[in-house]
Amino acid sequence: MNTVDEPRLREIVGENNIKSDPSDLYVYGSDSSVHHAMPWVIVKPDTTEQVQKLMAYANENKIPVIPRGGGSGMCGQTVPVKGGIILDMKGMNRILEINMPDVYCRVQPGVVDDDLNLALKQYGVFYPPTPASSRIATIGGEIANNASGVRSVKYGATRDAVLGMKVVLPNGELVSLGAHTRVEASGYQLHKLMVGSEGTLGVVVEATLSFVPIPEYRCMGVANFDSLKDAGEAIGSIMASGAIPSMLELVDSVAIKAVNKTMDLGLKEVAASLIFEADGQVKEAVDYEINKMKKICEKHHGQDIWASYDPKERAKIFMGRKKLFPALSKYDDKLASTSLADDMAVPYSKMAEMAGKIHEVAEKNDIIMTAYGHCGSGCMHTKILMDTKREDQWQSARAAITEIYDYVRSVNGTTSAEHGIGLSKAESFKVEKADSINLLGTIKSALDPNNILNPGKLMQAPDNWVTASNLRYSVNS
Numbered sequence: 001m002n003t004v005d006e007p008r009l010r011e012i013v014g015e016n017n018i019k020s021d022p023s024d025l026y027v028y029g030s031d032s033s034v035h036h037a038m039p040w041v042i043v044k045p046d047t048t049e050q051v052q053k054l055m056a057y058a059n060e061n062k063i064p065v066i067p068r069g070g071g072s073g074m075c076g077q078t079v080p081v082k083g084g085i086i087l088d089m090k091g092m093n094r095i096l097e098i099n100m101p102d103v104y105c106r107v108q109p110g111v112v113d114d115d116l117n118l119a120l121k122q123y124g125v126f127y128p129p130t131p132a133s134s135r136i137a138t139i140g141g142e143i144a145n146n147a148s149g150v151r152s153v154k155y156g157a158t159r160d161a162v163l164g165m166k167v168v169l170p171n172g173e174l175v176s177l178g179a180h181t182r183v184e185a186s187g188y189q190l191h192k193l194m195v196g197s198e199g200t201l202g203v204v205v206e207a208t209l210s211f212v213p214i215p216e217y218r219c220m221g222v223a224n225f226d227s228l229k230d231a232g233e234a235i236g237s238i239m240a241s242g243a244i245p246s247m248l249e250l251v252d253s254v255a256i257k258a259v260n261k262t263m264d265l266g267l268k269e270v271a272a273s274l275i276f277e278a279d280g281q282v283k284e285a286v287d288y289e290i291n292k293m294k295k296i297c298e299k300h301h302g303q304d305i306w307a308s309y310d311p312k313e314r315a316k317i318f319m320g321r322k323k324l325f326p327a328l329s330k331y332d333d334k335l336a337s338t339s340l341a342d343d344m345a346v347p348y349s350k351m352a353e354m355a356g357k358i359h360e361v362a363e364k365n366d367i368i369m370t371a372y373g374h375c376g377s378g379c380m381h382t383k384i385l386m387d388t389k390r391e392d393q394w395q396s397a398r399a400a401i402t403e404i405y406d407y408v409r410s411v412n413g414t415t416s417a418e419h420g421i422g423l424s425k426a427e428s429f430k431v432e433k434a435d436s437i438n439l440l441g442t443i444k445s446a447l448d449p450n451n452i453l454n455p456g457k458l459m460q461a462p463d464n465w466v467t468a469s470n471l472r473y474s475v476n477s
């Protein structure tokens with residue numbers, strides 16, 4: 001039941017920073033997932049003090065609060081399953097400091113990834129974890145999801161780049177976690193605990209992030225394969241060889257066809273392609289890495305192998321990969337590209353088998369699935385292309401995902417590489433974390449005894465998803 005005191009909220013954040021119009025509530029009830037639930041009100045704070053006051057009020061009155069950045073999460077992380085207040089953090093979007101001597105920057109959580117990188121570019125540096133959604137994803141959302149991207153294979157994920165942060169706890173208290181230094185040995189690494197916590201432990205109001213120099217040289221290559229298995233094995237061999245790719249991406253036949261339908265890239269429609277890149281300050285070193293990767297691709301029957309330093313050529317290939325997700329919706333006009341349990345990670349030696357498994361399971365269940373991802377980091381994505389009006393397709397999708405996740409766990413893989421758990425993957429997450437689920441619950445209760453921050457997520461999420469006849473469906477129905 002909605003028990004929120006709107007006049008009190010207006011006192012805290014001001015008249016213009018509150019929305020409760022039904023159409024706004026509907027829009028904020030979903031993210032980039034297939035889930036939906038109605039919030040009670042949307043509040044957009046401008047300052048840390050407002051966040052503190054708001055959390056203290058919510059805690060006192062046991063009202064759920066769901067922090068939200070760009071809303072690009074794919075698993076329902078910001079969907080308010082228990083109702084409550086959506087805390088839209090996009091208003092806190094200032095870059096507070098770019099400190100070149102100490103090699104860090106301080107930012108507010110609502111800063112959009114691309115905006116940060118645009119600002120850093122003037123100093124010849126970049127923030128590497130950047131996901132493909134960098135035009136909309138915020139630093140707060142990336143921290144809460146431990147986002148990663150094409151260059152994480154060399155430079156790491158968000159968790160590696162976060163040095164420290166300021167967090168408002170559920171009771172309104174403001175704490176500083178971590179440090180402004182590269183090393184910090186004392187005590188529990190609480191700032192790292194916040195990374196990947198999906199807005200369930202605290203509200204990030206400031207982050208201190210490391211950055212790295214933009215490399216002088218970047219060379220990008222492509223290798224085509226007649227078999228997905230060969231491409232998967234090439235990934236494993238590249239990573240086991242000691243090569244240092246700055247990008248190693250897989251795209252399968254479904255992905256290639258979708259990209260060709262939406263962009264004029266003229267990609268060869270083969271079973272799979274690998275996109276690889278090396279970067280650095282010394283050209284000979286980059287040449288060395290690229291040649292090593294080319295040779296490994298050749299050994300695994302790669303064809304049409306080429307590589308280029310030309311920025312235009314590189315941008316063309318990169319664009320195809322970056323816009324893959326929206327492109328998948330054009331694969332077939334009758335089929336929607338649906339994010340359900342859409343990412344995972346497996347050990348390198350299982351990459352080929354994993355990619356094959358996705359296609360095998362799709363065929364068995366009469367749906368189309370694609371295998372792609374930042375495979376150099378061990379990450380594999382899939383999207384289900386299906387007729388969302390057909391109930392039987394939802395059932396097939398669910399059966400397919402269950403089988404795929406059973407496989408992932410059987411080879412010591414993980415339920416989430418970078419897209420988080422939210423609602424879509426909760427069932428599998430609980431099985432995967434069976435040994436530590438009580439410990440996770442203990443940490444949550446210690447920090448949030450009234451269970452107000454993003455309740456009903458991670459280990460609290462419902463086991464069964466509701467299968468619906470349209471794309472967006474309510475977890476409450």
Ligand SMILES: Cc1cc2nc3c(=O)[nH]c(=O)nc-3n(C[C@H](O)[C@H](O)[C@H](O)COP(=O)(O)OP(=O)(O)OC[C@H]3O[C@@H](n4cnc5c(N)ncnc54)[C@H](O)[C@@H]3O)c2cc1C
Pocket residue numbers: 031032066067068069070071072073074077078089109130131132133136137138139140141142143144145146147148149150197198199200202203204205325326418419454
């Ligand atoms: C086209 C597309 C491509 C994508 N590609 C990638 C990719 O390459 N790699 C990748 O990792 N992900 C990818 N994603 C998923 C998603 O964009 C990322 O996980 C991103 O980090 C989410 O950021 P956001 O600001 O949109 O967060 P939201 O979706 O708004 O929120 C995500 C989570 O963060 C929490 N949160 C938000 N702000 C705060 C805060 N200030 N304090 C505490 N918690 C907070 C929310 O409660 C929620 O649990 C993609 C999504 C799309 C739509």
